[in-house]
Amino acid sequence: MKGFGIHIGNTTCCIAYIKDDKLDVLPNDAGDRTTPSMITYLENEMNVGLPAKQRAARFPRSTMTNMKSLFATRQDSKLVPTVIVENGTIGFQLVVGEDKHLFVSVDKGIEILFQKMYEIATHFAGGSEKEYPCIIAVPLGWSVDDRQRMKKCAEKAGFRVLQTASESATSLLAYKIGDIVPNCTCLIYRCGGSTLDVSLVRVSNGLYSVKSSISRNEGGDQLTKILANFLADEFRQRYKLDPRESKRSFGKLLSAAEQSKHILSTMNSSHVFVESLCEGVDFSTNVSRARFEMLVQTHISRLCSPIQECIEKGGFTAGAIDKLIIVGGSLRMPGFQQAVKDRLPNAELLSSVSPDEVIAVGAAQQAAIMADIGLTDVLNSAVPVSCLPEKISLKVDLTDVTVFEPYAPVPSFSQINVPYRGNGLPKPAQICKNNEVIFEKTLSDVQDNTDISARFLLQRDGHLAISLSSESKGELVREIVPFVR
Template sequence: MAAIGVHFGYTCACVAIFKDGRAEVVANDAGDRVTPAVVAYRDTEQVVNKGEKPVYEMTGEMTRHVAPQDVAKLILHKMKETAQSALGADVTEAVITVPFEFAHAQKAALRAAAEAAGFRVLRLIHEPAAALLAYGIGQDCPSGKSHVLVYKLGGTSLSVTVLQVNGGMFRVLNTHTDHSIGGESFTSALAQHLAAEFKRSFKQDVSSNARAMLKLMNGADMAKHSLSTLGSANCFVDSLHDGMDFDCNISRARFELLCSSLFNKSVQPIRSLLETTGLSTSDINKVVLCGGSARIPRLQQMIKDLFADVELLSSAPPDEVIAVGAAMEAGLLVGREIGSSPESVTVEACVSDILLKEVDETGAEVFSVLLPSGTPLPARRHHILSGPGRLASLCLELYQKTTEHCGLDLVFGPLCVCVTCVCFRDGSLHVSCVEQNSGKTEAISISAAS
């Protein structure tokens, strides 16, 4: 029975089908195996707030508002059409991948968009897990622990995740996501170099000309892709400025020199993540590369230098491997429904640290980690609180670390602040919390000594 796997990334989407025991990526109607996650509206558009939620506002003959999930619905519908044209049948069962840092609300919105697009969503799985499934990691090792690092460099983000594999179970030990760097950063650096070359040759500065720079970005992007397989690439732009054509040859060595700081920025999170996790490079058994920009030879070499004796998995196209893993998971779930595949289990986990806000003796705010990132949910933790006098009630503030898309450092965002049950029992103060937004009882309960 056939099934579909979809990787819906920040910049591109990819769809794979599972049929006759194997998963493969299918091309869209333009012949491309990866589709830009872009929907164009012909009217002028801008993002505004409506009902405390962001929407796209299109102005023209009439004003209309489009929610982000409506855009996602159109992209996912395109993926569904692409898969069904390859299958030649109306197949709706699908597994959709999500970034590990996605919160519950984001996952729910993506699931709703996929269902509106006509999919029957079998499961949402995290991108690192899909990457491991694509290479069969953990499937042929019934016992024994191993560590795998999943490195994903997409168009606008970098994600590094360390997982522990034990008897077919994947456990995320730690993850790091940086939205300040991605493939577009390398393209932009190359485009700026091309603008400087044009100025040197024609004495014309096009760096402030949006139309000319867009042409250079397109040319730089094509050259960047060529340099992943060739030693040099030619960049030709027709009528770049005042009718003047621009032709420039870029060597791989020059590209690597231009982007040397970006390469260092792309690799540094690996060291930081391993240090935070308490692992060394020798503790990693495999490294999986994902994301289109992970094709860059210089980047692959720098990662190989870090893990000299570790297997670097890049045989599958990095921009397709997550979709392949999703399709394999979809095939397993469909097989389970018809009784031909064993049961598989998904355990939810904390996307990031969940912390409790306290005040010390000096009056300074102190944040204590209750649930570290990657903790399986639901979870229970005990934490001792102290205060003056006899306490009849108290108010707790729980926070969750979040990453801003502008690339800022981690900040604290409120998770829940409402205590619904406070009682003394067995010499301890037992506290239960309710999430204010949804009204659901929080999966965390805290026991505090009186």
């Protein structure tokens, strides 16, 4: 068995497998290719996935959700009122019956979601396998400790974890970037239910180098709420009743709005029906895709704003991006896809894999690669690489240029040209670490309106070797700044 690719998201989970060079995204017991990342605890039962989602509107204080975002934090959540910290452990204080409460840790919740993925894998394999190797996709910024905790959750569920891979890397692997396309600049735009990530990756001869990354705590759930509020206004106009005054009624409307949003991803219109929405009154209406896209247009523009920020942070321009990968269930909306694509005029949009399956598919591709070359445990054979935690920049005259991005490997070399205006006056050249000046040298007798050639070597011992020169003056600065990292 080559192994499975698994992605546990805030909103949904997905498991994929490659057999005989054929990709399978495995369906759950309801026939769906993704499983809601929800758990409900009631007095005599626990529900996972779709049954939990169906009960969430009625039992919000008995429901566990947004577990991936909570997994890497040590604080309670303002977004999920049932989340507390008990004895240093973050988890959910759930109502499981009359005057009955149950504390369930986030780690236990993640383990239960892995158990659901294990059930799906077992059903797929027919129970004939002794072990189920897998690769787990995790956020790029997770620490080693967070990755190890996630690994333990999967192992307790029955999997053998070969590797934890970043979501950015698995998104690239889903489209075989680095194999079929050995060299390119790629932007990965992921918008899930409650989180948004934009990553800029340079691919050189199959090697991935993350140039910049931006994360936000907002996502497609806001689009659902906008549609739900629109439906609530229509209901109030018809019946003089406001479903928002009841958490249960508005929860029903949110579920209907989410279902309608999914339908509008593939259809031009959607019929919304909610039985006994408010005070026994049924609600029935139609929503067109054009109306929905008009309602969310402003919010989609806001969700797209980190794209330019990420590109500028990485030192690129929008026209330099070759490939665009869209990830996350919210990106199934054609209007949303087009809004993202419009920000990158020269980029090829890669969307042949369903956006909410991309990460799991890429993880399965990595599992297949490891099986083909005989690797069975990358976690135990990984080589730690020293990195520079802060940004190093050069300021000359009115120009501020990034020399090394945060997490640049040590050692590293960088060469850049900086314009020098001068205007007949001496100007300082400053080396900054996170905007704090660590070295300064005044440049004098330099010809105005020329370029200064700057070379930097980040040495293995942490020292930074600097060389600045110009055509007219020759070498201007040769210095070693000690212990940059």
